[in-house]
Amino acid sequence: MAAGLRTVILLSxxxxxxxxxxxxxCALWANWLPxxxxxxxxxxxxxxxxxSHCGSDEFAGGYESSGPVDLGRFITSxxxxxxxxxxxxxxxxxxxxxxxxxMSIVGGGLVYxxxxxxxxxxxxxxxxxx
Amino acid sequence: xxxxxxxxxxRRVCLNPFPELTLGKHKRTVGVYLxxxxxxxxxxxxxxxxxxxxxAHSPWGSPDEPPPVHVSFVDWVPGICSLLGxxxxxxxxxxxxxxxxxxxxxxxxxxxxxxxxxxxxxMAGGLAGSVTVLILKYIINNYPQEFTYxxxxxxxxxxxxxFSAVILWIAQNTSSEYEYNLTL
Numbered sequence: 001m002a003a004g005l006r007t008v009i010l011l012s013x014x015x016x017x018x019x020x021x022x023x024x025x026c027a028l029w030a031n032w033l034p035x036x037x038x039x040x041x042x043x044x045x046x047x048x049x050x051x052s053h054c055g056s057d058e059f060a061g062g063y064e065s066s067g068p069v070d071l072g073r074f075i076t077s078x079x080x081x082x083x084x085x086x087x088x089x090x091x092x093x094x095x096x097x098x099x100x101x102x103m104s105i106v107g108g109g110l111v112y113x114x115x116x117x118x119x120x121x122x123x124x125x126x127x128x129x130x
Numbered sequence: 131x132x133x134x135x136x137x138x139x140x141r142r143v144c145l146n147p148f149p150e151l152t153l154g155k156h157k158r159t160v161g162v163y164l165x166x167x168x169x170x171x172x173x174x175x176x177x178x179x180x181x182x183x184x185x186a187h188s189p190w191g192s193p194d195e196p197p198p199v200h201v202s203f204v205d206w207v208p209g210i211c212s213l214l215g216x217x218x219x220x221x222x223x224x225x226x227x228x229x230x231x232x233x234x235x236x237x238x239x240x241x242x243x244x245x246x247x248x249x250x251x252x253m254a255g256g257l258a259g260s261v262t263v264l265i266l267k268y269i270i271n272n273y274p275q276e277f278t279y280x281x282x283x284x285x286x287x288x289x290x291x292x293f294s295a296v297i298l299w300i301a302q303n304t305s306s307e308y309e310y311n312l313t314l
Contacts, residue, residue: 070162070302077166085174092178093185 007121015114021107025100033096034104040083041108045115047075083108161301165294169216172290176209179283186276199277204267205284208259212291215252219295222246224303253295257288 022038051072084105091101183201222242264281 073159073162074166074169074298077163078170081167081170082174085170085178089174089178089181093182095181095185 004122011114011118011121014110018107018110018114021103021110025096025103025107029097029100031096031100033090034087034100037083037087037104037108038111040079040086041112042115044076044079044083044112045119047072047079051075080112083112158301161297165298165301168290168294168297172287172294173209175283175290176205176287179280180205183280197277199267199271199273199280201280205263205280208256208263208284209287209291210256211252211259212256212288215249215254215256216291216295218245218249218252220298222249224299253288253292257285257292260284260288
């Protein structure tokens with residue numbers, strides 16, 4: 001499990017850098033609105049994770065469309081776009097500094113990428129039990 | 131390209147059937163993600179205009195002169211119409227509209243079509259209303275560029291919502307999962 005350990009350490013490092021960027025973007029200009037971006041990106045994979053179990057009985061339900069799974073994906077994509085759009089909108093109306101917006105976008109992208117990469121890297125271990 | 135006459139079903143909406151797109155399973159996922167992203171983008175474009183209007187300050191050189199126009203409730207109405215239409219369109223069972231699924235009640239098909247019509251009318255009404263607001267409130271009064279932007283944001287919100295509805299419709303109409311289960 002040396003590779004897994006290295007992956008965990010790398011991902012946690014990237015996550016820390018992402019949070020560092022977001023908190024720095026708040027603290028440097030003493031305006032704590034960009035902290036919302038971190039919250040949004042942490043919450044982004046939640047609908048997908050919740051609704052993905054609703055489609056697990058696809059053999060019982062025949063071939064009818066998996067509405068709840070689609071809803072989860074829809075909400076997830078909505079939240080991700082919200083996370084990218086919020087700093088841009090705030091910077092456009094001059095509530096936050098443009099550099100703060102850029103930093104919080106990069107930091108949020110790093111946080112969300114970490115979550116995605118973590119889910120992708122350790123998905124195989126779960127499927128052994130099913 | 132036309133179907134043989136024996137396939138004609140009087141309960142069908144159009145003479146030409148809905149396109150039976152058989153895309154891969156990933157196409158459906160990508161379509162749903164894209165639709166969600168467009169949906170959020172549409173609303174954020176308008177919210178950007180609203181927030182910008184809230185934080186608008188006086189033009190340079192004349193600090194006593196307030197901004198000539200603000201985003202008011204009139205600007206919100208087309209977006210609300212489009213959102214309602216979006217909800218109505220996506221709450222309809224797609225198989226029931228097509229009417230070839232063997233539902234016994236033909237009144238249900240008729241009612242589903244009526245609601246689909248109301249949904250599309252609401253979305254088109256939202257688009258028309260946003261164009262109306264753009265012209266009557268912003269262009270006719272010859273406001274400068276940064277205030278005309280409110281109207282353009284309104285129109286783009288309606289257009290993005292329409293694109294989102296179309297993409298979601300196509301993505302959910304792909305009969306991919308049937309094949310997916312057959313191959314398993």
